[in-house]
Amino acid sequence: xxLTTIKKIGxxxxxxxxxxxxxxxxxxxxxxxxxxxxISTESLIPSPFATxxxxxxxxxxxxxxxxxxxxxxxxxxxxxxxGGKISDVTFLKYPNDRRTSIEINQQAxxxxxxxxxxxxxxxxxxxxxxTQTSMAFIESLKSALDQAI
Amino acid sequence: MGxxxxxxxxxxxxxxxxxxxVFSYFAWVDNKFSTYKxxxxxxxxxxxxxxxxxxxxxxxxxxxxxxxxxxEADGYFDIKHHGTYDPSGIVKGWAIYNAAQIxxxxxxxxxxxxxxxxxxxxxxxxxxxxxxxxxxxxxNQRQIVKVxxxxxxxxxxxxxxxxGQHVYNPKKDKPITEIVSLTVVGSNxxxxxxxxxxxxxxxxxxxxxxxxxxxxxxxxxxENGIATQTSNFSKYENN
Numbered sequence: 001x002x003l004t005t006i007k008k009i010g011x012x013x014x015x016x017x018x019x020x021x022x023x024x025x026x027x028x029x030x031x032x033x034x035x036x037x038x039i040s041t042e043s044l045i046p047s048p049f050a051t052x053x054x055x056x057x058x059x060x061x062x063x064x065x066x067x068x069x070x071x072x073x074x075x076x077x078x079x080x081x082x083g084g085k086i087s088d089v090t091f092l093k094y095p096n097d098r099r100t101s102i103e104i105n106q107q108a109x110x111x112x113x114x115x116x117x118x119x120x121x122x123x124x125x126x127x128x129x130x131t132q133t134s135m136a137f138i139e140s141l142k143s144a145l146d147q148a149i
Numbered sequence: 150m151g152x153x154x155x156x157x158x159x160x161x162x163x164x165x166x167x168x169x170x171v172f173s174y175f176a177w178v179d180n181k182f183s184t185y186k187x188x189x190x191x192x193x194x195x196x197x198x199x200x201x202x203x204x205x206x207x208x209x210x211x212x213x214x215x216x217x218x219x220x221e222a223d224g225y226f227d228i229k230h231h232g233t234y235d236p237s238g239i240v241k242g243w244a245i246y247n248a249a250q251i252x253x254x255x256x257x258x259x260x261x262x263x264x265x266x267x268x269x270x271x272x273x274x275x276x277x278x279x280x281x282x283x284x285x286x287x288x289n290q291r292q293i294v295k296v297x298x299x300x301x302x303x304x305x306x307x308x309x310x311x312x313g314q315h316v317y318n319p320k321k322d323k324p325i326t327e328i329v330s331l332t333v334v335g336s337n338x339x340x341x342x343x344x345x346x347x348x349x350x351x352x353x354x355x356x357x358x359x360x361x362x363x364x365x366x367x368x369x370x371x372e373n374g375i376a377t378q379t380s381n382f383s384k385y386e387n388n
Contacts, residue, residue: 065373079374086288086374112356112377117286117294117370124296125274126155128332129266129285130308 152265159259222347227319242342298387303338307349
């Protein structure tokens with residue numbers, strides 16, 4: 001089956017758009033090669049690492065959210081926006097900074113490690129995540145980011 | 150399902166034909182199970198054009214697996230929503246698992262199958278090392294917030310940042326808003342995917358559901374950007 005046939009399958013399946021990339025990378029030692037093909041069966045899905053910048057609606061700055069009731073108790077986060085994007089999320093307050101809270105949590109269920117998420121190196125092979133770009137992820141971090149609009 | 154499918158085979162004997170076969174398999178799955186396709190079997194079933202007893206054995210199998218998952222997840226998994234069946238929460242992992250089996254039957258040892266961000270990795274990457282799987286930042290999809298180093302494992306992420314809120318708590322018929330991403334790592338992608346979907350529907354309790362499951366680890370990100378991980382999740386972290 002050649003590449004044209006793949007496209008025909010896509011079209012016959014009434015998909016809107018087909019994006020096809022085929023790349024062969026020879027390994028340095030030449031003994032093995034890597035075959036990678038990407039097919040998208042849907043349009044309107046920007047690549048997660050697209051080079052174009054979406055128009056930003058956030059102003060640069062640091063915004064502190066209100067103290068909110070999280071699973072273990074109160075949580076408060078600070079969001080830094082740089083270049084119109086979230087550059088950092090800082091944990092200002094979380095419940096296991098108090099002895100009473102720790103004891104209560106440990107009795108109720110195993111204590112699970114928590115951390116504020118942070119951007120990591122993108123030296124990776126594959127990405128796991130929900131695929132399509134959201135129109136509505138602003139729901140999240142709402143309290144802090146509402147101030148940035 | 151409508152999702153990008155990415156395949157990579159490191160083994161030298163891999164040909165375009167091997168990749169084409171698996172792409173054709175995904176197209177076949179899509180034509181059967183997509184609720185967005187007017188002529189798919191699931192759409193015809195939802196419209197009453199096909200009776201339950203006349204369903205294909207694959208469809209019956211998926212219905213059975215969904216019921217089993219519903220039981221195991223204490224009701225937090227249901228492909229039936231407002232009288233319509235949408236099996237996408239279980240079909241994706243099942244299809245990725247089957248695709249990986251196709252490669253294994255052809256004696257490929259080092260490859261991955263990725264459909265819409267859910268992944269089965271086998272063997273090593275082209276550098277002979279464990280596969281590096283990045284977990285996407287739900288608030289900024291150009292960023293990675295965690296890098297896993299894995300081999301012969303499934304990695305599935307359920308999230309609501311895709312097309313807005315779409316995971317419902319089937320018990321309350323309410324969309325989940327308090328968590329935005331839940332990644333599950335387990336021995337195979339079918340299991341990891343269905344448990345990720347079910348655990349996500351539990352909201353903040355979901356990570357404890359994963360904690361209790363033998364052989365599965367999880368990484369949950371809440372709406373405030375705080376991540377909670379299961380006890381042994383760190384063994385998969387790339388250091």
